[in-house]
Amino acid sequence: MNNEILAFDVAIIGAGPSGASTALKLAKEGISTVIIEKEKLPRYKVCGGGFVYRGLSNMSFDVNEVIETKFHTVDIFLGEKLHFKTTRKDPIISMIMRDSFDELIIKEAKKYGATLMDEHKVMSLEKNESLTTIVTNKSKITAKIIVAADGAYSPIAKMAGWKTDTRKLIPALEYEVYVTDEEYKKHCDSVRFDIDAVPGGYGWNFPKKNHFSIGVGCFENKTSNIKALCEDYINFLGIKNITSIERHGFQIPVSARTDGFVKENVFLIGDAAGFADSITAEGISNAIYSGNLLADAIIESDLNIQETENSYLKKLNLRLLPELESSAKLAKWFYRNKTLRNLILKKYGQRFSEYMGDIFMGTKTYPVDVYDTLMKKVKNAIL
Ligand SMILES: Cc1cc2nc3c(=O)[nH]c(=O)nc-3n(C[C@H](O)[C@H](O)[C@H](O)COP(=O)(O)OP(=O)(O)OC[C@H]3O[C@@H](n4cnc5c(N)ncnc54)[C@H](O)[C@@H]3O)c2cc1C
Incomplete structure (x- = not known):
């Protein structure tokens, strides 16, 4: 363990798409930023690597070099009998392997001055009056703002005081x-x-x-x-x-935390916050989106913690949280009511598949009144 304590404005824990994107945006603004990652990069990440167009089209730089294949058509099957095909001019899903994709964003962030400390596993957060020290297996780091971008298990959320896990x-x-x-x-x-x-x-x-x-x-x-x-x-x-x-x-x-995304100077993004879609479990685009929202909030608030919190929550409430709430309601119904759902898909399957295509493309979101809309379709399908 090195006894020197390194100081940064922002410390991001986790080098996945959420953490890497936050680091890139902050570094571009000249904010001193460190990314702390337990694995050595590039590292394998368990993921299908299906990157939907709404994520791809919002990338701030060209990621073509890590795209393995692109698909303009998606096939949805329901058993052997029902098959729906959706096609778009732009690729609906581009395939990536997460080791090279995540590393590419990190490399881009490093170009703008972000520091990467990989093979540094965060073991604890030590609070001393107003200062929080991040203790890794090899180092100690302080930062005004700490970003937990540490994925599904999010040990950092636990260390920061989220006692129960309200995500699904x-x-x-x-x-x-x-x-x-x-x-x-x-x-x-x-x-x-x-x-x-x-x-x-x-x-x-x-x-x-x-x-x-x-x-x-x-x-x-x-x-x-x-x-x-x-x-x-x-x-x-x-x-x-x-x-x-x-x-x-x-x-x-596949559902957002219900007990908040901020505690003192610790902010949750990506999977740590529970931002994957409830129906598809597609999480990369929302991980990047939430990372970008937090970076914007930090930049606009000039690193003021209270203002960053207010701004981040406001930004989340504009689109992401209402969308996740709708998708959670729909998912519950979709996966629990197989017979009724299949009846509806028989009649409206192509429309459903086009709608999912539009969501992947980023041209539509889940309707806010999703349950009422669905019940109307149920009635029409039965009557
Ligand atoms: C089987 C499976 C298939 C999936 N398929 C898709 C798909 O096709 N498309 C899609 O969009 N989404 C998919 N997802 C979801 C997607 O993988 C996640 O939503 C996405 O990775 C979230 O990104 P993130 O940056 O929040 O976290 P992660 O990508 O999980 O990154 C977290 C990082 O934090 C690091 N870390 C954790 N703890 C510590 C610590 N103590 N100290 C330092 N570092 C730490 C980890 O090593 C990791 O690198 C899939 C998920 C699974 C499990």
């Missing part, structure tokens, strides 16, 4: 599946989502440059059998001639 965490698996060239060619042209591939959830196949990222997420059904279900899903997809599989599992927080 769902289990999800991600398998990196390598096949022969011939087999790859058979399946590489389609991005597919299979609703009910697992009970109360869905499965996906995201073709990357030379392999498939295949996974399942269980939104409603607490199954202990998720590994077997993922293997079944790979069989269902008809993917054969597998040369190797890397199996990973993690949790996705």
